[in-house]
Amino acid sequence: MNCPDCTHDRTRVIDTEARTGGTAVRRRRECRCCSFRFTTYERPAWDSLQVKKRDGALEPFDRAKLRAGIERAVEKRDVTDTTVTSLIDQVEATLQERETRLVSSNRIGELVSAQLREVDVVAYIRFVSVYKAFSDPEAFRRELDAVLDGTSGVDEGQSPQPTTETDNYHSDTTNP
Ligand SMILES: [Zn+2]
Numbered sequence: 565m566n567c568p569d570c571t572h573d574r575t576r577v578i579d580t581e582a583r584t585g586g587t588a589v590r591r592r593r594e595c596r597c598c599s600f601r602f603t604t605y606e607r608p609a610w611d612s613l614q615v616k617k618r619d620g621a622l623e624p625f626d627r628a629k630l631r632a633g634i635e636r637a638v639e640k641r642d643v644t645d646t647t648v649t650s651l652i653d654q655v656e657a658t659l660q661e662r663e664t665r666l667v668s669s670n671r672i673g674e675l676v677s678a679q680l681r682e683v684d685v686v687a688y689i690r691f692v693s694v695y696k697a698f699s700d701p702e703a704f705r706r707e708l709d710a711v712l713d714g715t716s717g718v719d720e721g722q723s724p725q726p727t728t729e730t731d732n733y734h735s736d737t738t739n740p
Contacts, residue, residue: 565593565604567595567597567598567600567602568600568602569595569598569600569602570595570597570598570600572595572596572597572598574595574596574597575593575594575595575596576593576594576596577591577592577593578592578593578594578601579591579592580592589605589606590603590604590605591603591604591605591606612665613625613659613665613666613667614665614666614667615666615667615668615669615672616666616667616668616669617669618669618670618697622666625659625667627652627656630652630655630672630676631648631652633676633691633694633695634648634651634652634676634680634687634691635648636690636694637680637687637688637690637691637694638680638683638684638687641684641686641687642684643683643684643687647683651676651679651680651683654679655672655675655676655679658675659672659675669695670695673691673692673695673696676691676695677691677692677695681711685711688711689707689708689711692707
């Protein structure tokens, strides 16, 4: 890390703080040459996070792509860009806390939909209908009913499916 003032290449970290949301680490640095102090914000290496898609293919985590999916769901709804950004930040923070650098697209879908449900129910239904790719109209109706009925139903009715997905994912990671 070079000093922004004198460009000397030896600086020392005088303070480190993980920001709330966990999407960046803030560091106070001081130049060993001229004592100039400056702050850096370091984002975690998201390019190392791999997403396992439904068909088993791996691709690097792509924040822009995630955002595009959410924006489609909130289209013409009363949801601000700031809300979308903070939602993505929260999802990223959750992913960052995981020990593994591999996550299923299904798990990301769950994280997003859990957040979206608090923000806008219509956006939530739109999002869920895409990411779960309901092959069975009955399953979609149950999801819809659960939302319209309030909070009951979704947790009991829908959690067995994601759990199975998670188990598959774990067994996959143990195999090279
Ligand atoms: Zn300096």
